Amino acid sequence: MSKQPIGFFDSGVGGTSIWKEVISLLPHENSIYLADSRNAPYGEKSAEEILALSVKNTEKLLELHCKLIVVACNTATTNAIDFLRKTYPIPFIGIEPAIKPAALSSKSKTIGILATKGTLSSALFARTSSLYASDLNVIEVIGTGLVERIEKGLINTTETRELLQTYLDPMIAENMDYLVLGCSHYPYLIPILKELLPEEVQIIDSGRAVALQTRKILESNSLLNTSKEKGSHSLYTNASVETLVHLTQDVVSKKEVGYLDF
Incomplete structure (x- = not known):
């Protein structure tokens, strides 16, 4: 076997x-x-x-x-x-989203989570978030449209960059120091994310x-x-x-x- x-x-x-x-x-x-x-x-x-x-x-x-x-x-x-x-x-x-390592490592006590609606609304995500991030400022953002763009091969495009920027802006404004990628499609966006995020923000995937x-x-x-x-x-x-x-x-x-x- x-x-x-x-x-x-x-x-x-x-x-x-x-x-x-x-x-x-x-x-x-x-x-x-x-x-x-x-x-x-x-x-x-x-x-x-x-x-x-x-x-x-x-x-x-x-x-x-x-x-x-x-x-x-x-x-x-x-x-x-x-x-x-x-x-x-x-x-x-x-x-599942790597909340635990981000929560344990965050200095600013603010982490961002970019994920799908189905993940963020699930019971398992709620349990994990409650267990490891109850004392943190957790900014959850639904990455609407990102999966579809990756499926079509539209990764390194102006439209994808602009869409990502709108999702990142509220997290950056709250001084997050870790961004957790809560969708297995999203690691293909890491090169763009590194360009759009402040240098001190660490990106974590699973x-x-x-x-x-x-x-x-x-x-x-x-x-x-x-x-x-x-x-x-x-x-x-x-x-x-x-x-x-x-x-x-x-x-x-x-x-x-x-x-x-x-």
Whole structure:
């Protein structure tokens, strides 16, 4: 079973930011990635819709014999992971906004969180925020429109920069020193964010922490691939492959990216 792939799913291409961290840390693991771009963004959908989509993606990855599933989507994690863990017999790794490290490190006691509506309104996010940031000034901003622009490959554009600036301005005005990215699409905006933010603002995303947790869970379940061969990867989207190819061409060849109806 150890040679079976790690499965990943997200509401589109953004979760490849998480996927890249995992396969970088675990180069011998095989992987399958599902970009549910046809249904992006999840952040504007109801909790019931998000759960149904998460179940659909999980069952497709199980059909493809995945040994562990990384829910590479903040919105899906915060709305569905408890159900997935109770329902299916394999381990699940979730991602959620990295509030804890930001809260523990903040000197100004003000942190910004840029996330989707679905993540910010979830019970899991409320619990985490209450646990680690109850004594901080937490500025929550919904990044409306950002996922759609990233899905279309419209990242380094004037319109995207202007939209980002409107979301950052209220956080900057409150003297935040940490910006938490609460959507796996958003790390692709980091180069622009660094240009728009004051130098002292630190940006935190969940990628490295998810990779470390994935390794830990594989080890504890005796699922780590002990092969010394480089892992093989298959990335699928149920929409246009163009953006998925573009965002992963630094890691995999075009032939490893394709269309799948799921």
